[in-house]
Amino acid sequence: MGAARPVALIFAIRKPDANHTPVRPSKTGFLLRTTRNSGCARYIDLMNRRQFTQRLAALFAAPALPARAMAGAVSTASAAAPVAGGVVIPAGASSWADYLMKLHKTCTPDMLRTVLNVNQDMATVLHQEMVSKGMIKDGNRVVSRVKEQLKTTLEAPDLPQPRPATQDDLEALADIWHAGWHEAHAAHVPPELTALRDRESFAVRLGDFLAETCVIGPVGAPTGFCIIKKDEIYQIYTAPSVRGSGVAAALLSEAEKRLAARGVDEAKLHVIPQNARAIAFYTRQGWAGDAVQPVPLDTLAEPFLLECLELRKPLTKAART
Secondary structure (H helix, E strand, C coil): CCCCCCCCCCEEEEEECCCCCCCCCCCCCEEEEEEEECCEEEEEEECCHHHHHHHHHHHCCCCCCCHHHHHHHHHHHHCCCCCCCCCCCCHHHHHHHHHHHHHHCCCCHHHHHHHHCCCHHHHHHHHHHHHHCCCCCCHHHHHHHHHHHHHHHHHCCCCCCCEECCHHHHHHHHHHHHHHHHHHHCCCCCHHHHHHCCHHHHHHHHHHCHHHEEEECCCCCCCEEEEEECCEEEEEEECHHHCCCCHHHHHHHHHHHHHHHCCCCEEEEEECCCCHHHHHHHHHCCCEEEEEEEEEECCCCCCEEEEEEEEEEECCHHHHC
16 A cells, blocks of 8 residues: 555544434534434544544554564664664655644654554654654754743743832933933934933933832832823833843833723823834734824923824733732
8 A cells, every 4th residue: 555644534423313413512623414314413523633643643553663673773772872874764654754743843752653653662763863864853852942941931030020119219210211212212303302301301200200100120220110191101211231131021011000000991102103122012012003193292391292103002901900
């Protein structure tokens, strides 16, 4: 019959159906009635991928390799070295390996042992040979890498929790806001607005919004802050040293919770359309919108109108807890 290759199969089975009762979806698939014959109905079992793999393996399991090949393979495996051409890979084995790679994005010796109906030693040898020839990726290495990444994540130190801002934080916060604003805005806004954004203006406004400000970092040396105003994320800035560390996301999440606790169902924020980095960050956090409109920006004098993109986000029940 030649080498068995993975094929798409639909299994038809018969079940009693004396009362012709409709069949409901099962936990692992669906049973669909196709014909009726003498009180019985034919059903098609649409299985999940694991069931499909197991049944297909049972139907087309390749026979064990000859004892001579097995002996050579086992002796090579016992030397704990990759096979260098000592084992011929059957066509059926390569087809199964390709199928497993497409289905699971990886292939391990245990997978090969199951579908090829060989013992663990032979599965290990075949796996080594396929990896050495570039036919498959080393599933064991993939799993090990994922475990290592997970371990690194779990063992990473927890980020400092957001806290209310204090008077001792004002000087450092004014520096962060002044530097961050000019980095993101100075090249894209009218010079008249830039002239109004000196460090003193930021310090004064921080004093006015101190009760609405949460920060992350030690008292007197915060690394980021977020201000809320009515139903709005009013300002959020972080020091360059903590960008990409999760500080901004933690501050934004805390601000959303505070707004939700006040009964705000949908929050808003404004950002200039040219600030692509900020827009990308907000989008990842679930904010969306495409309305660009004039927004009166606070200054120490009169409000300054500037075209801004308005983003909105519904606040979930989880944010209210």
